[in-house]
Amino acid sequence: MKRKITEKSIELFEKKGFSQTSIQDIVDSLQVTKGTFYYYFSSKEQLLMDIHLEYITDLLGRQQQILQNDLITNKEKLKKIMTLLIDDIKDKGANGRVFFREIRHLINENIDKIKQKRTLFRLNIEKIIQDGVNNGEFRSDLRTDMVTFGILGLTNYCYNWFNPNGEVTTEQLIDTYVEMILHGIIKA
Template sequence: MKEEIAKNSVKLFEQKGFTETSIQDIVDSLGVTKGTFYYYYTSKENLLMEIHLHYIDDLLKKQKTILESVKSFRGKLVEIVKLIIHDIELHGAHGRVYFREIRNLTPEHNKTIKGKREEFRVNVMQVITKGIQSGEFRKNLHPKMISFAVLGVTNWSYHWFQPCGKLTVKELADMYVDFILNGIIAERDERDEYSTN
């Protein structure tokens, strides 16, 4: 029942927003009483915190697996990008609630979640740093700023990407990987073709 409460709450929070969703809305959607809710959660905010914790802890666990199992730093970065994009297909509503509703956590809970988010970003930054040191990435990159850029591009997809649309999850992941690794500058011969000089 605890998992059902969390699952239904994610749907309601995505549709109506956290503040507009009441505990009564949650229990009505499941056909249970408020007593059932309070048996598992002390408050609606406590429920929101558990949703956030479950989400980021799962991502960190998957990221750790990538970091430990993929050998090259380029490969690690590629797999982390794909992890985020594929997560939209699996847990899109959960992700949107996670990014949008953090402002409704208590300051203490907010600090905890932001700390875990920072851990995920620092892991990406370290991949870029070590990739530069190994010669896999360009020497003139700024690891901290690039890590923000990579996560900014991928995380924003939660707000607009629809896996059931014309673009598949794999296509978007491949597109982002190509953009992040290769940029948008054409090859020399292609640039010359469109040059006005």
Template sequence: MKERIIQKGSDLFQVKGFTQTSIQDIVETLGVTKGTFYYYFTSKEELLMEINLRYINDVLEKQVAIMGNHETDARTKIKEVMTMLIKNIDKQGANAKIFFRELNNLNEKHLKIMIGKRKEFYLNLQTIVENGIASGELRPDLRPDIVTFGILGVCNWSYHWFDPQGELTDVQVAHIFADMILNGLEVKNAELMLEE
């Protein structure tokens, strides 16, 4: 039942938004009582936190696995992280939208936890960028923190427009983004990439 509540809450939060969804809406669609809801969650906000935690913990776990692969270089790791983020937006559409849209509806305690986890993800990615600069794979004249913000901005905002049923797959979109970030838009870079 807990999983059903989480799934239904996620569906409704995605469609109606957190503030416009009531506990009554959730229990009515499940055909249960409010008592059933309160057996598993003390509040609607706690349900929101559970959805957010599942999303961020999943992407953090995948990111750490990518970082732990010592056989791949920094460029490959950046591409893999970007692909993972776009794929997650595709596979976890509702949870991804809620994660990015509803942060301001968490209470102070939960918000602090979530900001900490988001910062952890950001710093992990920045470490990959810094390692790439140190190894000579990436340009040393760009600030790693700004590059990291750029990568996350490109990937995370796609939740707003990416259509999994559209012309391009999640992987194709991620690879276009990665190519754009890693090789730029200049023709000479594209030509060099074709030679590789």
């Protein structure tokens, strides 16, 4: 039941927003009582924190698997992480939108916990780029932190507009972004 409450809440938060969705809306949509909700969650904010924590922890775990693969280049690691973020839209698009849009509704202590994990995700990407600079795989004249923010800006903003069932496939979007990041848009 906890999973059902979480999934239905993500759906409602995505459609109506966190502040416009009441606990009553959640329990009514599941045909359960408020007591059922409070058995699993002490508050709507705790539910939102659980959603955020689960989302970023899952991303960090999958990112870690990529980072630990010493058999691939930094370029391939970067592409795999970009693929991870864009492919995630197919499977968890609503989660991503809730994650990025609704963080402002968490209490400051919880925002800080999520931001620490988001920072770790970003620093892991920055390390890949720095390792690539150090071994000559990437240009050394660019700031690795700015490149990292650019990559995250491109990939994370996709949650707002990308339709994986639309005209552009996830593979096409990934290839476009990877090509743009690694080679730019100037005709050679």
